[in-house]
Amino acid sequence: MIDLLDLPALRMAWLNLRRNTLRTGLATLGIVIGVVAIAAIGITGTALQYGATQELGGLSNTVTVFPGEENADNVITDAQVDSIERVATGAVVAPQRSDTMEVASRSERRQVTVEAVSRPAALYDAAEGTIPSPMRSGVLLNADLADELGVELGQTVSVGGRSYRIIAILDEPGGFGQGVSVVIPLDDIDQNGYDQVTVVAEDGDAAQRLAEEIPAEVNQREEVVDTFTPADIQESVSGFFATLNAALLGVGSISLVVAGVSILNVMLMSVIERQAEIGVFRAVGIRRREVMRMVVAEATLLGVVGGIIGVVLSVLIGYAVNSLLNGQPMLVFQPRNLEFLALGFGFAVLASTLSGVYPAWKASTANPVEVLRG
Amino acid sequence: MTDRPHDAAEAEDGATASPERAAGHVAELDGVTREYRSGGETIAALADVNFAVDPGEMVAVIGPSGSGKSTLLNVLGLLDVPTAGTVRLDGDDVTDYDDEARTMARRRTIGFVFQSFHLVPMLTAVENVLVPTMFVDGDQRPRARDLLERVGLGDRLDHRPDQLSGGQRQRVAIARALVNEPRLLLADEPTGNLDRDTGRNILDEFERISAEEEVGVVAVTHDELVTEFTDRTVELIDGVIQ
Numbered sequence: 001m002i003d004l005l006d007l008p009a010l011r012m013a014w015l016n017l018r019r020n021t022l023r024t025g026l027a028t029l030g031i032v033i034g035v036v037a038i039a040a041i042g043i044t045g046t047a048l049q050y051g052a053t054q055e056l057g058g059l060s061n062t063v064t065v066f067p068g069e070e071n072a073d074n075v076i077t078d079a080q081v082d083s084i085e086r087v088a089t090g091a092v093v094a095p096q097r098s099d100t101m102e103v104a105s106r107s108e109r110r111q112v113t114v115e116a117v118s119r120p121a122a123l124y125d126a127a128e129g130t131i132p133s134p135m136r137s138g139v140l141l142n143a144d145l146a147d148e149l150g151v152e153l154g155q156t157v158s159v160g161g162r163s164y165r166i167i168a169i170l171d172e173p174g175g176f177g178q179g180v181s182v183v184i185p186l187d188d189i190d191q192n193g194y195d196q197v198t199v200v201a202e203d204g205d206a207a208q209r210l211a212e213e214i215p216a217e218v219n220q221r222e223e224v225v226d227t228f229t230p231a232d233i234q235e236s237v238s239g240f241f242a243t244l245n246a247a248l249l250g251v252g253s254i255s256l257v258v259a260g261v262s263i264l265n266v267m268l269m270s271v272i273e274r275q276a277e278i279g280v281f282r283a284v285g286i287r288r289r290e291v292m293r294m295v296v297a298e299a300t301l302l303g304v305v306g307g308i309i310g311v312v313l314s315v316l317i318g319y320a321v322n323s324l325l326n327g328q329p330m331l332v333f334q335p336r337n338l339e340f341l342a343l344g345f346g347f348a349v350l351a352s353t354l355s356g357v358y359p360a361w362k363a364s365t366a367n368p369v370e371v372l373r374g
Numbered sequence: 375m376t377d378r379p380h381d382a383a384e385a386e387d388g389a390t391a392s393p394e395r396a397a398g399h400v401a402e403l404d405g406v407t408r409e410y411r412s413g414g415e416t417i418a419a420l421a422d423v424n425f426a427v428d429p430g431e432m433v434a435v436i437g438p439s440g441s442g443k444s445t446l447l448n449v450l451g452l453l454d455v456p457t458a459g460t461v462r463l464d465g466d467d468v469t470d471y472d473d474e475a476r477t478m479a480r481r482r483t484i485g486f487v488f489q490s491f492h493l494v495p496m497l498t499a500v501e502n503v504l505v506p507t508m509f510v511d512g513d514q515r516p517r518a519r520d521l522l523e524r525v526g527l528g529d530r531l532d533h534r535p536d537q538l539s540g541g542q543r544q545r546v547a548i549a550r551a552l553v554n555e556p557r558l559l560l561a562d563e564p565t566g567n568l569d570r571d572t573g574r575n576i577l578d579e580f581e582r583i584s585a586e587e588e589v590g591v592v593a594v595t596h597d598e599l600v601t602e603f604t605d606r607t608v609e610l611i612d613g614v615i616q
Contacts, residue, residue, distance in 0.1 A: 285506050
C-alpha cells in the first residue's frame with residue numbers, strides 16, 4: 001500500500017488517515033452526503049425534466065389557432081386559413097372541425113368528440129394501419145376507444161349514423177388537451193369555417209414564433225384568432241426545473257460546505273493530537289511547507305475518497321431514479337448528469353482541500369522546542 | 375570555555391581570538407544569551423555561554439532541572455534563536471538564519487535523539503529512519519537498512535514501534551538521527567526512559583558513532599552514567615557554564 005503512493009506527502013496522508021478509521025470514516029461520510037446532495041439531486045432533476053418533456057415532446061412543435069374573443073361567428077374562415085398558410089411557410093397547416101357524435105359498434109355505443117381533419121398524418125401517429133394523406137374516407141380510432149367498442153383494424157363502426165371502415169388505430173399518449181378519440185375526413189362534418197387550425201412547425205422555437213406571428217397577421221382590428229403552443233408550456237416547465245435544480249444545488253452546496261467545516265474540525269483535532277510528532281518532523285529537517293503539504297494532502301485525500309464514493313452512489317441513485325421515472329436507466333450517463341457528477345466531485349475536493357489549509361498552517365507552526373521538553 | 379565576556383563587543387573578541395579552532399568546530403556558541411519573558415520578569419536560560427564541539431568528540435551537559443540544558447541543546451540544534459551571541463555550525467554563522475534556512479541546516483547537518491524516542495507509530499523501523507529524508511530525492515532505503523543493521527536491528531526492519539522494546543526504539547531513533555549523515559548529534563536525555571543495561575548499550579552506540587563517523591555528540595542528561603562515556607562533561611547551573 002505504501003509503495004503504491006510514492007509521493008511522501010500523499011503517503012503520510014494516507015497513513016495518517018488510516019490511524020483513526022472511525023474519524024476518517026465520519027469525515028468522509030460528510031463529504032459523501034454532500035456529493036450525493038449535489039449530484040443525485042441534479043440527476044433526479046434531469047430525470048424529472050426529461051419525463052415532463054417527453055410528455056409534451058410530440059406536441060411541442062405545434063401551434064393551435066382557435067377563434068379569438070372578438071370572433072362573432074366563433075369559427076376560423078377559409079380566408080383566415082389562407083392568411084395562416086402565408087405566415088406559416090414550410091409548416092403543415094391542418095384545419096380541423098369537431099363535433100360531439102355517437103360512435104357505435106355492433107355491441108357498444110359512446111358519445112365522443114369527433115375530429116375532422118384533412119391531413120391527420122401530420123398530427124397523429126398510427127399504432128396499427130397507416131394514415132393516408134390527405135384522408136378522404138375511413139375513420140381513425142384511439143386504441144382505448146377501439147377496445148371499449150370491441151372493434152379492430154379493418155372492421156366497421158358507425159360515426160354519427162354514417163358507417164366507416166377503421167383504417168388505423170392511433171398511438172396517442174394523450175398529452176395536454178390533445179386527447180383524441182375519433183378522426184374522420186374534414187368534409188364529413190358539414191359546417192362553415194373551422195373550429196381550430198393546427199400548425200405543425202419545424203421545432204419548438206418556430207412554433208413559438210408562429211404563435212405570435214399568426215395573430216399579428218390575421219387579427220387586423222379585432223381579435224378573431226388566438227393561438228396556443230405547448231412550446232410555451234415546455235419552456236416554462238424547463239424554466240421551472242432550472243429554478244428547482246438551482247435551488248436544490250444550492251442546498252447540496254451548503255451540505256458540502258458543512259462537510260468541509262467538519263473536515264476542518266477533524267483535521268484541526270488530529271493536527272493538535274499529532275503536535276509532538278509534527279514537532280519532531282520539524283526538528284529532523286522537514287520544512288514548514290512540507291508539513292503543510294502533508295496535512296493538505298490528507299484533507300484532499302478525504303475529499304477525493306468521499307467524492308469517489310459519492311459519485312458512485314449518485315450514479316446508482318440516478319440509475320434507479322431514471323429507471324423508475326423514465327424506464328431508461330442509462331439516461332443517468334447523459335452529458336448533463338456527467339456535469340453534475342463532475343460538479344459534486346470537484347466541489348468535494350475543493351471544499352476539503354480548502355478546509356485543510358488552516359489546520360495545515362496550524363500544524364506547520366508547531367514549535368519543536370515544546371517537543372524536546374517532553 | 376568558562377570565561378564570560380560581559381557584552382557583545384567582548385563576545386566578538388572571543389570569536390576572533392581563536393579563528394583556527396572555530397574552523398574545526400562542528401558547532402560553536404559564542405557569548406550566547408537566551409532570555410525568556412515570564413510575567414514581566416526576564417529570565418536568562420542561558421547567560422553568555424561559550425561552548426564548542428569538535429568532530430568525533432562526545433560531550434555531556436549536566437545540571438539540575440531548569441539550569442538551561444535544554445535551551446542549550448535547542449540553540450545548538452537551531453530550534454531556538456539566542457537573544458544575543460553567535461551560533462556557528464561547521465564554521466558558518468547561522469545566528470540570523472530564517473526558519474527555512476535553519477530547517478535546511480538541520481536537515482543537512484544535525485541529528486536528534488529524544489528522551490521519549492518520538493517515533494511515528496504507524497511507520498516501520500525502516501520508514502521511521504527515513505523520515506528526515508522523506509522530502510529528499512533519491513532512495514535512502516539501503517542506507518536506512520544499513521544503519522538499522524549497524525545498531526543491531528537487522529532482524530527488526532519492518533517492525534512497528536509498538537513491536538519493539540524501549541532500547542530497540544531508541545536504536546531506531548539513533549538510526550533516524552544518522553540517516554542524513556549529520557556532523558552533529560544532539561541527544562536529550564537519551565537514556566532517560568531506559569533501564570541501566572539498555573542505557574549502557576545505547577551509550578556504547580553513541581561512543582562508536584562519535585568515533586567512527588567523526589560526529590560531534592552532545593548529550594544533555596541527568597544520568598551520571600552518561601558522563602562515563604563522554605570525553606568531556608560540562609555542568610550548567612542557572613544558565614551559566616561552571
